[in-house]
Each structure stands twice: as structure tokens, then as C-alpha cells.
Amino acid sequence: MPPALLFRHDVVSAATGNPAQWIVNFNDGAAVCVFRQRSAIKNAQFLLVKIMPTFPIMSRHCVILLALTLGLPATVALADKTDVVVLLNGDHITGEVVELAYGRLKYKTDDMGTLYIEWDKIRALKTAQVLQLELANGQRIFGATPELGTAPGILNVVATGARGSSEPIEIAMPDVVRLGTVEQGAWYRRLDGAVSVGYSYVQATKIEQFNFSGNFGTRTQKRKWNIALDANTSNQSVGPSSQRASLTGTVERFLPNRYYYESTLNFSHNDELGLDLRSLFSETTGRYLVQRQGLEWRAGAGLAVSREDRADGSRVESLELPLTSSFRMFRLDSPKTDVTVELTILPSLTESGRVRGEATVSARHEIVSDLFFEISLYDSYDNRAPEGSDANDWNVATSLGYSF
Numbered sequence: 382m383p384p385a386l387l388f389r390h391d392v393v394s395a396a397t398g399n400p401a402q403w404i405v406n407f408n409d410g411a412a413v414c415v416f417r418q419r420s421a422i423k424n425a426q427f428l429l430v431k432i433m434p435t436f437p438i439m440s441r442h443c444v445i446l447l448a449l450t451l452g453l454p455a456t457v458a459l460a461d462k463t464d465v466v467v468l469l470n471g472d473h474i475t476g477e478v479v480e481l482a483y484g485r486l487k488y489k490t491d492d493m494g495t496l497y498i499e500w501d502k503i504r505a506l507k508t509a510q511v512l513q514l515e516l517a518n519g520q521r522i523f524g525a526t527p528e529l530g531t532a533p534g535i536l537n538v539v540a541t542g543a544r545g546s547s548e549p550i551e552i553a554m555p556d557v558v559r560l561g562t563v564e565q566g567a568w569y570r571r572l573d574g575a576v577s578v579g580y581s582y583v584q585a586t587k588i589e590q591f592n593f594s595g596n597f598g599t600r601t602q603k604r605k606w607n608i609a610l611d612a613n614t615s616n617q618s619v620g621p622s623s624q625r626a627s628l629t630g631t632v633e634r635f636l637p638n639r640y641y642y643e644s645t646l647n648f649s650h651n652d653e654l655g656l657d658l659r660s661l662f663s664e665t666t667g668r669y670l671v672q673r674q675g676l677e678w679r680a681g682a683g684l685a686v687s688r689e690d691r692a693d694g695s696r697v698e699s700l701e702l703p704l705t706s707s708f709r710m711f712r713l714d715s716p717k718t719d720v721t722v723e724l725t726i727l728p729s730l731t732e733s734g735r736v737r738g739e740a741t742v743s744a745r746h747e748i749v750s751d752l753f754f755e756i757s758l759y760d761s762y763d764n765r766a767p768e769g770s771d772a773n774d775w776n777v778a779t780s781l782g783y784s785f
Contacts, residue, residue, distance in 0.1 A: 466488060467506070469502055474490065475490070477490075479495075481500060481559055481561070482559055483709075483711055485499060507526055508527075514536075515560070516552070517558050518639075519672075522540050536554055537550075573599065574784070575753075576595040576782055577594045577782025578781065579781070587617060588615065588617045589616050590613065590616075592612065592778040594782070596610070609628075613625045622652075624650065625759070625774065626651075627650075630646045639670075639672060640666065640668045643667075651774060654763055655691055655766060655769065657690045661688075666683060667679055676710050677709045680705065684702065685700070685701040687701060702727065704725070705724070706723075707722065722742050723739075723740065723742075734764075735764060735765045743756070744757075748781075757777070757779075759776045
């Protein structure tokens with residue numbers, strides 16, 4: 382069988398002056414000539430020039446149309462994976478930095494696919510991409526790291542100033558809590574999310590429960606957005622069934638010194654609370670009180686407007702003061718564990734004495750890569766629920782899920 386690669390010749394493009402290569406492949410008696418050029422913007426460009434029948438290997442040749450290729454843009458553009466990560470054991474991995482979030486560096490490679498590397502297992506990092514680094518003290522820095530650090534655990538960042546000026550600075554890697562490239566490609570390629578499903582059945586009471594949870598979103602240098610759906614259905618042979626569902630969309634904007642501004646739109650349904658539909662829109666502002674590797678805690682306050690369509694046919698509109706807090710703790714070493722606690726208290730400004738509350742506690746434990754077991758506690762409280770409905774509704778759910 383003829384070899385897949387006959388020759389590779391390094392040249393310099395006459396049109397751009399950039400390094401280039403001619404690659405000739407032979408497959409089933411046909412020669413495929415490929416021109417690859419690395420441009421100044423770091424895109425590896427490939428152009429198929431000529432496919433033609435060939436003769437025995439000593440006389441095989443390929444007609445290369447230089448005039449048609451050296452000055453034309455490529456028909457297929459791929460990211461140039463020239464970044465370098467140095468691990469604590471000294472191994473060097475060539476690839477493409479995507480982002481650092483929750484203590485893991487997302488890193489794309491040609492041979493091993495996408496890797497998630499614990500940040501504290503990295504000794505050094507080199508990339509010509511322009512990065513945004515978010516430090517534990519809330520400072521944000523833009524710049525590249527074109528050279529490896531002078532010492533282990535140090536990033537040599539060529540920071541870009543407001544007027545385009547550049548100055549080299551050294552940043553300790555443990556101080557970096559988030560990192561992302563300024564341009565990360567199409568939005569749908571940056572999506573992250575998870576989906577989980579659970580089912581339980583108790584023979585003695587003949588009660589079955591089904592729960593579903595899913596979310597997806599993405600993060601840029603200035604904001605992040607997320608859409609989440611949680612649903613639970615409980616059926617029993619004696620008595621009515623009950624359902625609880627919540628659909629939430631959030632957009633969070635990052636402000637200097639770890640402050641944030643968040644907009645939330647929520648639609649919820651809860652049979653136990655006598656609620657057919659609650660529509661809520663809120664604007665809150667707050668601060669990340671703790672933000673470091675393995676731990677985040679934030680708190681905020683704002684204003685919210687809500688409208689409730691109740692099971693008894695009544696409608697209630699309210700202006701509320703949301704007080705929010707969320708806490709997240711995660712272990713990065715395999716198997717990964719993630720614990721999240723979210724609490725929202727909503728005293729009403731238009732209904733004297735009315736207070737509502739929403740709480741969620743979830744623990745996620747990785748079984749194998751991206752497959753996890755999750756246990757969650759949901760609690761909804763309303764001290765002025767419709768007559769005949771419970772003031773408090775809580776539920777514990779276990780599920781299996783997949784993150785992407």
C-alpha cells in the first residue's frame with residue numbers, strides 16, 4: 382500500500398512572506414497536493430490544488446498551480462494550535478488555550494482532542510493569543526504570554542494598556558481565577574451545559590417520581606448567560622399527581638473589583654403551592670465576596686416584579702426586594718465533586734408582611750469523564766400561599782447526568 386505522505390517541503394510564501402508547506406499524499410493511485418500556509422493571524426490554511434492520476438511511484442508527479450494558490454485565501458480555515466502548556470512533571474503539550482474556569486484549563490489538541498487540565502497541575506503556559514485574565518483581587522488584565530515564565534508558576538504577560546501600549550508583567554498562576562481568549566470563535570462552539578434525568582418508584586406507597594434538569598450557556602469577557610430548566614412530576618395511585626417546573630434565563634455582566642450586575646427572567650409552576658404560573662423579572666447587583674480556586678461565594682440585592690396566576694383563579698402582582706446568595710465549592714482532582722448552594726429571599730414591597738423564599742442545594746460527583754451522579758434538594762416557601770395550599774414545598778431528587 383503506498384505511503385500516505387510522500388513528501389513535505391517547507392517554503393516561504395512569495396505573496397505573504399509567511400512560512401508554508403507543500404504536502405503531497407498518495408492514496409489509491411492518486412496524488413493529492415496540499416498547500417498549507419501559516420498566516421500572520423495564526424490560521425493554518427489548507428488548499429487542495431490538484432488531484433490527478435499517477436504512474437508508478439518513481440514517476441509520480443503533481444502539477445502545482447502556484448499562481449492560483451499563493452495569492453488566494455484558503456477554502457478551509459482551522460485554528461492554529463501553537464500554544465504550549467508545561468505540566469509539573471515537565472511534559473510539554475502543544476495545543477490551543479480556550480478558557481480557564483472553575484480551576485480547569487480547557488485545552489484543545491490535535492492528537493488527544495479537548496483536554497481539561499487542573500490549573501494547579503500546570504507549571505507554565507505560553508500563547509500568542511490575546512487573553513483576559515481575571516485575578517483573585519478582581520483585577521482584569523488583557524494580554525498575551527508569548528514566552529514561558531522565568532520561574533515555575535509564573536505567567537509572563539505582555540499586558541495591553543488602554544491606548545494600545547504593552548508592558549511585560551509577571552503574574553502568579555494561583556492568583557488567576559479565570560482566563561479566556563478575547564476571540565473564541567462562534568458562540569455555539571463556546572456552549573457549556575449539562576443534562577440529568579432521575580426516576581424513582583416506591584412499591585409500598587405506589588408513588589413514582591420523575592425529574593429532569595438541564596442547562597446550557599456561555600461566558601465571554603464581559604458577561605455570561607445561562608438558560609436552565611428543572612422539572613419534577615410525582616404520581617401516586619391514590620390522590621392527585623403533582624408537578625413542579627421552573628424555566629430560568631440569566632444574563633450576568635462583570636464589573637470591576639469583582640462586582641456584577643444580573644438580569645433574570647423566570648417562569649415557574651408548582652401544584653403544591655397552588656401556583657399555575659409565576660412570571661418574574663429581576664435586576665440585581667452584588668459582589669463576589671470569595672473567588673479563588675475551588676471556591677466561589679457571592680451575594681447581591683435588587684428589585685423584582687412578579688405576576689402570579691393561581692389555581693383558585695386569582696391573580697396577584699407584586700414588587701419585591703430579592704436578596705440573593707450563592708456558594709460553590711468544587712474539588713478538581715478526579716473524581717471531581719461539585720457542591721452548589723443557592724438562596725433567594727423575596728420580601729414583598731407591595732404586600733405587607735409577605736415573604737417568599739427559594740433554596741437549592743445540589744451535590745454532583747463524577748463517575749467517569751463527563752458522566753456524573755447528582756443529588757439535589759429544592760425548597761419553595763411562601764408565607765401567604767393560596768388558601769388550601771401548602772406554605773412550603775420541598776423535594777429531594779437523585780439523577781444521572783452528562784456535562785458538555
